[in-house]
Amino acid sequence: MHASGDCTDLVFKHHIRKAAQTHIEAGGVHELAPRALHRFQKAVSGFHERLAPRGRYWGWKYPETNMIAPYVATTFPRAKIIHILRDGRD
Numbered sequence: 161m162h163a164s165g166d167c168t169d170l171v172f173k174h175h176i177r178k179a180a181q182t183h184i185e186a187g188g189v190h191e192l193a194p195r196a197l198h199r200f201q202k203a204v205s206g207f208h209e210r211l212a213p214r215g216r217y218w219g220w221k222y223p224e225t226n227m228i229a230p231y232v233a234t235t236f237p238r239a240k241i242i243h244i245l246r247d248g249r250d
Contacts, residue, residue, distance in 0.1 A: 169210065173222060175203035180227040192230055200231045 179200045182193065211218050225232060232239065 169207060172203055172207040172220070175200060176220075176222045176224050176228070179231055180224040183228050183231070192234060197231060197234060200228070201235050204235060 179196060182196050186193065207220070208218060226243070232241070
């Protein structure tokens with residue numbers, strides 16, 4: 161794992177994809193399912209424990225995250241989100 165968040169934590173990536181799938185199947189509504197939110201928050205907590213010591217900045221770079229913005233915003237109300245558009249030719 162790298163401190164940049166470009167990690168190989170397949171368990172966490174699975175949770176991100178599952179939350180995105182659940183959100184899409186619900187029609188992309190802005191209301192959050194309490195159980196799905198709890199699962200997401202538990203996965204984030206475990207990911208953070210494995211990734212960075214207390215007090216350090218951390219994050220992740222999974223494209224599926226843009227589909228679960230309400231989960232991220234609820235979990236991290238003070239988060240700074242960076243959205244980068246890449247040139248597809250590289």
